[in-house]
Amino acid sequence: MGKKVCLYKRGGGIFAVDDEGKDAIRAIPNDSFFMAEIFLNRNPDTHRRFFAFLTTVFDMQDHFQTIEHLRYWLIMKAGWYETIQSPNGNIIFRPKSIAWDRMDEIEFRAAFSRCIDVVCREFALDHDQLCRVLGFA
Numbered sequence: 001m002g003k004k005v006c007l008y009k010r011g012g013g014i015f016a017v018d019d020e021g022k023d024a025i026r027a028i029p030n031d032s033f034f035m036a037e038i039f040l041n042r043n044p045d046t047h048r049r050f051f052a053f054l055t056t057v058f059d060m061q062d063h064f065q066t067i068e069h070l071r072y073w074l075i076m077k078a079g080w081y082e083t084i085q086s087p088n089g090n091i092i093f094r095p096k097s098i099a100w101d102r103m104d105e106i107e108f109r110a111a112f113s114r115c116i117d118v119v120c121r122e123f124a125l126d127h128d129q130l131c132r133v134l135g136f137a
Contacts, residue, residue, distance in 0.1 A: 005017075005018075005020055005021035005024045005025075006018065006021055007021055039104045040104045040105040040106055041104070041105060042100050042103075042104065042105050042108055043105050046105065046108060046109060046112065047100075047108070049112075049134075050098075050108075050112050050115075052134070053112070053115070053116070053134055054067055054070060054071055054074070055067065056133070056134060057070065057074070057119050057123075058070050060123065061123070071095075072095045074115050074118055074119070075095040075096070075098065075111065075115065076093060076095045077115075077118040077122070078111055078114035078115045078117070078118050079114060080095060080096045080098070080111050080114070081093050081094060081095050081096055082094055082096055098111065116130065116131070
């Protein structure tokens with residue numbers, strides 16, 4: 001099993017953030033091949049924008065009684081859910097977590113974009129107009 005280290009990219013090069021990362025990079029022999037998993041840290045601004053978006057959508061509707069229910073519904077409609085089969089064969093749907101350690105920035109932005117698409121489709125809103133209202137344009 002490999003080691004997880006935090007790296008950054010600047011000017012075409014990849015660099016370690018701390019001593020642990022430097023040690024891990026030094027341990028890689030020259031001219032060797034290795035695998036890397038890229039996980040971009042979440043951007044707090046994107047996270048805040050998503051929850052501002054939820055608040056705006058919640059204020060625009062009267063079906064959901066809590067913002068949490070709206071968030072679950074929206075995330076599932078955007079395709080971010082898992083299925084669980086019960087012992088009697090019934091399928092249960094459950095929204096996947098959007099927690100910081102469960103999805104990186106790329107995944108979060110894609111899910112956020114799909115949520116905007118769902119709101120436009122379900123509430124018959126123009127995508128560009130909604131983005132302007134939210135300050136995304």
